[in-house]
Amino acid sequence: MKILVVDDHALVREGLREVLKGLDEQIHVLEAPACSRAFELAALHPDLDLVLLDYHLPDMNGLAALSIFGKNHPELPIIMLSGSVNPKVMRQVLAQGAAGFMTKSGLSDDLLGVIRRVLEGEIFTPPELLNLSGSLQADELESTPARFVLTPRQEEVLYLLMDGHSNKDISRSLDLSEETVKNHVSAILRGFDVQTRIQAVIAASSHGYFKPLPLV
Known part of the structure; x- marks a missing residue:
């Protein structure tokens, strides 16, 4: 299994690498500090199984990155990670083609559960988004x-x-x-x-x- 982690903080990437071992000890984790490097790695590794993509990156935001990934790798599932819970951003991210949205404040086991579901072909919609009937602006x-x-x-x-x-x-x-x-x-x-x-x-x-x- 091969997963690409895209985040500009080295400690976050290292932490996710350790968490991902919960899927498979032999997992191959690729790391990119920015979208430009992520696109290069995705082109070099067409056998990627998944991308964990931070929403806030130095060279572009998650929506722009999703658009490029979608054009170049339409079958590659992407889970967007963010440090904040913003319903509007959640809707935009999922509408743009992400396979899921997770906040960085979540538990490691929750993230692994979402990853397993996405790898099985499911789409993960955050409960916060499905329960917004009374909170639309x-x-x-x-x-x-x-x-x-x-x-x-x-x-x-x-x-x-x-x-x-x-x-x-x-x-x-x-x-x-x-x-x-x-x-x-x-x-x-x-x-x-x-x-x-x-x-x-x-x-x-x-x-x-x-x-x-x-x-x-």
């Missing part, structure tokens, strides 16, 4: 389009998407063929006028769709 509410109405089956698919499940997982959970699930996902993307599953999750949240709480 006025300007965001004014710019939010009318709620897109889904069929009951599409809602079931959407909630599983929001929980980070793959098409195969959804197929098993709902007892549907993968082709049927793919068609439902395509309909959801068209309905929200977005291109990716991550953008669909963000759009769904802005339209008032939130994962139902488990029964107790």
Whole structure:
């Protein structure tokens, strides 16, 4: 397994290298102090499995870096790391194509759990972002389009998407063929006028769709 850590603080990179050993003692960790070096390493190592990318870097911010990674390495999953919790930034990062967002104040075990999920093909949406129904700013509410109405089956698919499940997982959970699930996902993307599953999750949240709480 090969993971690229991008952070301008050497101590943070060293700390993450030690944490990542919790995935595999033989893990190969590459380090970059800035985006320019990160892009070079990504080009030199096409077998990268994951990138841990700091949002605040000396040569560009995380959104700009995500855009470049997305163009050059569209299949490479990226988890954005930040020292602060900013819902607006979270939404922007996930809409830009990140596979997850984690704050640096989180626990090592939590980070490893998110990494494992992302490496399995899931998308990690921070709980803070999924529970923002009452905390949108006025300007965001004014710019939010009318709620897109889904069929009951599409809602079931959407909630599983929001929980980070793959098409195969959804197929098993709902007892549907993968082709049927793919068609439902395509309909959801068209309905929200977005291109990716991550953008669909963000759009769904802005339209008032939130994962139902488990029964107790």
